[in-house]
Amino acid sequence: MPPAIAEATPGRAAAWWGKLHGFGPVVGLALLCVAGTLLNAEFATIDNGLNVLTRTAFIGIIAVGMCFVIISGGIDLSVGSMAALIAGCVILVMNHAAGTIGSPVLVVGLGMLVALVLGPLFGLAHGLLITKGRIEPFIVTLGTLGIFRAYLTYFANGGAITLGNELADVYSPVYYGSLLGVPFPVWVFAVVALAGGFVLNRTAYGRYVQAIGSNEQVARYAAVDVDKFKIITYMLLGLCVGIATLLYVPRLGSASPTTGLLWELEAIAAVIVGGTALKGGAGSVTGTVVGAVLLSVISNILNLTSIISVYLNAAVQGFVIIIVAFLQRGRR
Amino acid sequence: MLAMAPAFAQAKKEVLGVSMPAATHSFMAGAVYWANEAKKDLEKANPNIQVIVKTAANASEQANQLQDLVTVNKITSLVVFPFESAALTKPVAQVKAKNIYVTVVDRGLTDTSAQDAYVSGDNTAFGKIPAEYIAKFLNGKGNIVALRGIPTTIDNERMDAFNAVMKNYPNIKLLDAKHGNWNRDDAFKVTQDYLTRFKEIDVIWAADDDMAVGVLKAIEQAKRKDIKLVFGGAGAKGAIKTLMDGSDPLIQANVSYSPKFMYDAIKMTGEARLKGQKLPANNIVPSVLITKANAKDFYFPNSPF
Numbered sequence: 001m002p003p004a005i006a007e008a009t010p011g012r013a014a015a016w017w018g019k020l021h022g023f024g025p026v027v028g029l030a031l032l033c034v035a036g037t038l039l040n041a042e043f044a045t046i047d048n049g050l051n052v053l054t055r056t057a058f059i060g061i062i063a064v065g066m067c068f069v070i071i072s073g074g075i076d077l078s079v080g081s082m083a084a085l086i087a088g089c090v091i092l093v094m095n096h097a098a099g100t101i102g103s104p105v106l107v108v109g110l111g112m113l114v115a116l117v118l119g120p121l122f123g124l125a126h127g128l129l130i131t132k133g134r135i136e137p138f139i140v141t142l143g144t145l146g147i148f149r150a151y152l153t154y155f156a157n158g159g160a161i162t163l164g165n166e167l168a169d170v171y172s173p174v175y176y177g178s179l180l181g182v183p184f185p186v187w188v189f190a191v192v193a194l195a196g197g198f199v200l201n202r203t204a205y206g207r208y209v210q211a212i213g214s215n216e217q218v219a220r221y222a223a224v225d226v227d228k229f230k231i232i233t234y235m236l237l238g239l240c241v242g243i244a245t246l247l248y249v250p251r252l253g254s255a256s257p258t259t260g261l262l263w264e265l266e267a268i269a270a271v272i273v274g275g276t277a278l279k280g281g282a283g284s285v286t287g288t289v290v291g292a293v294l295l296s297v298i299s300n301i302l303n304l305t306s307i308i309s310v311y312l313n314a315a316v317q318g319f320v321i322i323i324v325a326f327l328q329r330g331r332r
Numbered sequence: 333m334l335a336m337a338p339a340f341a342q343a344k345k346e347v348l349g350v351s352m353p354a355a356t357h358s359f360m361a362g363a364v365y366w367a368n369e370a371k372k373d374l375e376k377a378n379p380n381i382q383v384i385v386k387t388a389a390n391a392s393e394q395a396n397q398l399q400d401l402v403t404v405n406k407i408t409s410l411v412v413f414p415f416e417s418a419a420l421t422k423p424v425a426q427v428k429a430k431n432i433y434v435t436v437v438d439r440g441l442t443d444t445s446a447q448d449a450y451v452s453g454d455n456t457a458f459g460k461i462p463a464e465y466i467a468k469f470l471n472g473k474g475n476i477v478a479l480r481g482i483p484t485t486i487d488n489e490r491m492d493a494f495n496a497v498m499k500n501y502p503n504i505k506l507l508d509a510k511h512g513n514w515n516r517d518d519a520f521k522v523t524q525d526y527l528t529r530f531k532e533i534d535v536i537w538a539a540d541d542d543m544a545v546g547v548l549k550a551i552e553q554a555k556r557k558d559i560k561l562v563f564g565g566a567g568a569k570g571a572i573k574t575l576m577d578g579s580d581p582l583i584q585a586n587v588s589y590s591p592k593f594m595y596d597a598i599k600m601t602g603e604a605r606l607k608g609q610k611l612p613a614n615n616i617v618p619s620v621l622i623t624k625a626n627a628k629d630f631y632f633p634n635s636p637f
Contacts, residue, residue, distance in 0.1 A: 040529060048528045055521055158354075158361025159636030160516075160542075162570070176553055251520065252549055256542075257356045258515050303525030306508050311483055313511070 024328020025274050025290040028320070032297050040304040050183055052300050053293065054175075057185035058083070058244045059263060060292035063270040064196040065240030067288040070271050071200070072233045073213040073280030074137040076126065079241050080263030081148035086118045086245040087255035088152045088161045094171075095164050104170040111171075111249070115242040122148075123238025127231030145264070153257040160256035168253040175250040185247045189289075192243060197285040209233060213280030270295055273321055275328045287328075294324065346381040348374075348602050349407035351397050352437075352594065353415050354387040355636070357514065358542060359566060362591035362637025363413065370598035381602055391415040395423040402427055409433040409605045411598050417485075418442045435601040435611060437594060439486070449611035451597040453589045455486050457619035459493030459539075461587045462563045465621060466504075466535050469561055469584075473503040474534035477526045479512035479519055479543050487511075490539065507533070512543045519546030527554045535561045541568035541586070548582065565589060567622055567630045568637050576627040586622040588630055591637055593617040 036043035062079050069076050094111040101107050122144070129140045155161060163171065177184050200206040208229045211219040220226055249255070274291030276283025298320050302313050350371070355361035364387055371383035384405050388394035394415045401407045410432055414420035417439050425446035428434045436447040444450070466476060478494070481487040491509060498504055507530050512519035519538065526533065527550060536551075536559060538544035544564030551559055562582040564571050566589040574583050596617060604611050622630050 042528050045528070048525075051524050051528065055524075153354075153356060156361075157636040158356070158364060159358040160570075252516050252545060254516065254545065256358060256516070259517065261515075299521070300525060303510060303522055304529050306510075310480070310509070310511050 024324055024326075025287050025294060028273075028324035028327055029290055029294045029297065032294065032301065032320070036297065036301040036304065039301060039307070043301065043304055048300070048304075050186065052296050053186045053189070054183045056292050056296040057189040058248050059266045059270060059295070060189050060289055061192045061240050061244040061247075062237075062263065063267040063274075063288045063292045064192050064285055065237030066267045067196065067271045067274070067276055067283055067285055068200065068209055068233045069137075069237050070268070070276055070278065071213045071280055071283045072209045072230060073216065074130065074230065074233065075141065075268070076234065076237055077138065077141040077264050078122075078126070078144040078148055079237070079267055080260035080265075081145045081152070082119070082122050082238070082241050082260075083245050083248065083263060084255055084257070084260035085148040085152045086115050086122075086242060087249050087259055088155050089118060090115050090245060090249055091161045091163045091253075091255055092155060094167055098164055098167055104167055107167060108171045108174075112246050115245045115249075116239065117242075119238035119240070119242025119245070120235040121238065122241075123235035124231065126238070127234035130234070131227035131230050149257065152255065152259070156256060158257065160254045163249065163253040168250070171250040172253070173250070175247055188243065188247060192240065193285055193289045196288075200285055205229065205232065210281060214282070266295060267292075269321055273324050273328075291324075294320075346378075346409065346602070346605050347405060347407045348381060348383045348598065348605070349398075349401035349405060349410045350383060350385040350412075350598055351394055351401065351410065352385075352387055352413035353394070354389050356389070358568060358637045359514075359591055362568075362635050363594040365635045365637070366592050366595035367598060370595040370602075374599060374602045378602070378606055381606060383598065383602065388415060391419040394420060398423045398427055402430055402432065407432060409435070409601055411435045411437060411594075411601050413437040413594065414439045414441060421446055433601070433605055433610075435597055437597045449601070449613055449615065451593055451600070451611075451615040451617065453593055454616050454619040455489040455589075456493040458565060458587055458589050459490035459495075460497055461619060461621050462537055462539070462565060462585075463494045463497035465585050466537065466561065466563060467497065467501045470501075470504060470534055472501045475505050475507055475530065475532050476535045476537060477507045477530065477533055478509035478537040479522060479539055479547065480509050481511065481514040481540060481543075483511060494537065512538075512540075512546065514540050514542055516542050516546040519543035520550050521546075523547045523550035524554070527551070527556055531558075533559050535559070535563065538562055538564045540565050541571040544571060544583070548580065551582070563587075566637075569631060569633060569635060572622065572627050572631045575622065575624055576631060578624060584623070586627075586630075588620050588622055590617070590630065591635075592632075 042048055090111045093114050094107050097107045097110055126140055129135050130137050174184055208224050212226050270292035271288050272278055274287030298317050350367050353360050355364040367385050371385055374381055374383055386397045388397050410427055412424055421441040421443050424441060428446055434447045435449045437451050441447055510522050512522045536547050538547045541564040544562055547562055565587050567586050571586055574580050575586055600611055
C-alpha cells in the first residue's frame with residue numbers, strides 16, 4: 001500500500017488522507033472483509049457474519065463502557081479479571097440457589113441479577129479509590145486485576161466452576177437463542193452500543209465526561225462535579241462488564257482462571273483502533289464498535305485460512321491494529 | 333518403613349521442597365492437588381520427612397522460591413516442576429550444586445546435568461494414541477481437524493507424534509491444525525470457524541479435555557451431524573465422567589496424561605531419599621488409552637482436574 005501513496009501527487013494525497021482520518025476503522029474493516037471474501041468464500045456468508053458478531057458481543061459491550069472511561073481520561077485494566085470473577089460468582093450463586101429455589105428460571109434470573117449488581121459495585125470501588133483515594137486509575141485497576149483473578153482461582157480451586165446441567169439448559173438460549181434470525185448477544189450488543197452513543201452525544205453526562213477528559217481543571221472551574229461523574233463512568237463500565245458476563249456464562253457454562261484473559265487489552269485496543277484518544281477528551285462509540293468487530297474479523301479470517309503460519313497469528317493482529325491506527329491518526 | 337523410623341530418629345530430618353507453577357488452569361490445579369496429597373501421605377507414613385510445597389506465578393518468582401527453599405527452609409531434596417525449561421535451568425543447577433537431591437518433573441531442563449532424576453508424562457504417546465485410535469475408528473479414511481495447545485515444545489512433540497502415525501494413512505486428511513491454546517473459549521471460536529470452513533468433518537482431535545468442552549459446544553450450536561468423534565485428552569474428571577456414563581456419543585475415548593505424576597515424583601523421591609537411594613535417571617509415566625472399560629481407574633472426583 002505505501003508505494004501507491006508515494007506515486008500520488010502530494011496535494012491530492014493530503015486531501016485523500018484528510019478524508020480517511022475519521023473513517024480509518026471503517027476503511028480497515030471494509031478492506032479486511034474484501035480480503036476475507038477473497039481468501040475464503042465462506043467468509044461472506046450470513047452464518048459466519050453472525051458468528052463473528054456474536055463472539056464480538058462480549059468484548060464489544062465491555063469496549064463501549066471502556067470508551068467512556070478512556071474519554072474521561074481514565075483506564076481500566078481489570079475488566080477481563082472482573083468478567084471472569086463475576087462469571088464465577090454467578091455460577092456459584094446459581095448452583096447454590098438451585099438447591100433451595102425450585103424454579104430453574106428463577107435461579108437463572110437471580111444469577112443475572114447478581115452479575116448486574118456485582119459489575120457496578122466493582123466499578124464503584126474503582127471510582128472511589130481513584131477519586132476519593134486519589135490513586136492513579138492504572139494502579140487501582142492493576143491491583144484489582146490481580147485481586148479479581150486470584151479470587152476466581154481461589155473459588156475454583158484452580159480448576160473450573162461449572163454450571164449444573166439443568167441450569168445450563170435453561171440458561172443456554174440467552175447465548176444460543178435468536179430473535180428474527182439474529183442471535184440475542186448481537187441484539188444486546190446493538191442496544192448497549194446505541195444507548196452508549198446516545199448517552200455520550202445527547203446527554204449532559206456525556207458532555208461532562210468529554211469535558212473532564214479534555215481538561216479536568218477547566219471542568220472543575222466550570223463547576224462540574226468531576227468526582228461524581230468519574231465514579232459513574234467506572235460504574236457504567238462495571239455494568240457493561242456485568243452485561244457481557246450475562247452473555248458469556250451460557251456459552252460454555254463454566255468459568256476458569258483462563259476466562260477473560262487479556263480481554264482488557266482487547267477492549268482497550270477496540271476503543272483506540274476505533275479512533276478514541278488514549279489521553280482522553282474525545283472519542284466515539286461507533287468507532288469503538290467498528291474497532292471491536294475489526295479485531296474479531298482478523299482472528300476469524302486467520303481461522304478460515306491456512307496461508308499464514310499459526311505462530312504468526314498474533315503478529316498479523318498486531319500489524320492490522322497498527323495499520324488501522326495509522327489510517328485514522330488525527331492531528332496531535 | 334515405620335519400623336525403620338527409630339533407627340533414624342537421631343538422623344537429620346529429610347526436608348523435601350516442592351516448587352511448581354501456581355494453579356492458574358485446571359491441569360496445574362490438579363498437579364498442585366496431587367502435590368499436597370503426596371505431602372499428606374508422605375508425612376503421615378514417615379515422621380522423618382517434612383514436605384514444603386511452594387507455587388509460583390512465573391519463572392522469576394519460582395527462581396526466588398528456590399533460593400528461599402535452600403537458604404530459609406534448608407531443604408535436603410527438591411522436586412521441581414519448572415515454569416520454563418530454559419529460564420529455570422541455572423537456578424536449579426545452583427540448588428544441585430549445594431548437594432541437594434533434585435528431581436525434575438514434566439518440563440525438562442535444557443541442561444540435564446542440573447538434575448538427578450526426571451519424571452514426566454508421555455507426550456509422544458499423547459499424540460500417538462489418539463492418532464492410532466482415530467485411524468482405526470475411521471478405517472483409514474476420513475477428514476480430521478485438530479486443535480493445538482499454546483505454541484510450546486510439548487505441543488510440537490504431541491503434534492509430531494500425531495502426524496507420524498497419520499503418515500501411514502494416506503486417505504485420512506488432516507484438514508488443518510490451529511491453536512486453541514488449551515483454552516475453552518479459544519477452542520470454541522476455532523471450532524466455529526472450522527465448521528464454517530469445512531463441510532465434511534469426521535473427527536475432531538481436540539487434544540485436551542478443556543478444549544473439548546469448547547469444541548462440543550460449537551458442534552452443538554452449529555447442529556452438525558457429520559462429526560462422529562471428538563477426542564480430548566489428559567483425562568480431566570469431567571471428561572472421564574462423561575466417558576463412564578456414556579452420556580455423549582461423540583466422546584468415546586481419552587488418553588491419560590494425569591497431573592498425578594506430581595504425586596508419583598514426590599513420593600518416589602521422598603521414599604528413595606529416606607532410604608538413601610537414588611531414582612532412575614528417567615521416569616516416564618506412561619500415557620494409556622482410556623475407554624469406557626477402564627475409565628473408573630482414572631476417575632478422581634476430589635481432584636480439581
